[in-house]
């Protein structure tokens with residue numbers, strides 16, 4: 001790939017909907033700047049919060065209701081049926097409404113369809129920021145999944161890349177598989193607390209002190225998707241490695257001595273004009 005065929009965005013927006021102090025977006029901003037100085041990075045609040053804040057107050061109420069209804073309708077109802085959506089119940093819409101307005105409600109136990117969620121978010125990006133010159137990366141604590149034709153079921157994901165890109169701080173804990181022994185011992189009756197202690201450091205947990213470091217790689221994947229259409233690398237020591245196991249994710253984002261494989265580092269250096 002030649003650097004003339006790719007175009008860097010002028011702006012990257014990082015939206016903080018993760019609601020965990022373990023995610024330090026200022027540090028990620030610094031990381032991006034260390035590779036690509038010429039991009040302007042803007043840290044923003046939660047994506048929905050930003051969207052609502054630009055609406056006239058009168059319109060806000062009805063728009064929150066509409067989006068709450070849409071979100072509730074994107075819940076995966078059966079993991080083994082593609083697009084198993086249903087007309088949401090009143091309480092489900094109300095739950096989404098509270099979450100949109102107050103944010104503090106946790107969303108454990110709900111799996112949304114990742115690509116449908118992306119499509120919904122995409123429609124809410126302001127017209128003046130709807131071009132490849134603008135890269136929107138949204139952090140969320142919602143868990144989403146994508147349908148796999150291979151085994152015909154939904155799988156939870158850390159991220160879905162597109163316009164915008166979406167990265168989940170719940171997905172990073174729940175999506176990549178933990179060591180096999182973890183599940184074996186769990187089946188044999190070991191408590192989650194005991195197991196978490198025993199396997200500490202072998203997987204990313206909620207409020208993990210390594211979360212920011214790990215997420216630098218996922219932001220880079222989103223950026224590579226934005227510029228080249230391909231967010232991933234086959235090299236297990238490259239931050240662009242698409243890890244399906246916690247062990248591989250820790251190797252690529254934390255243990256590996258270099259951030260990127262040589263070819264990807266070269267692309268970045270070229271893009272930076274160094």
Ligand SMILES: [Zn+2]
Pocket residue numbers: 233234235238239240260261262263264
């Ligand atoms: Zn690579």
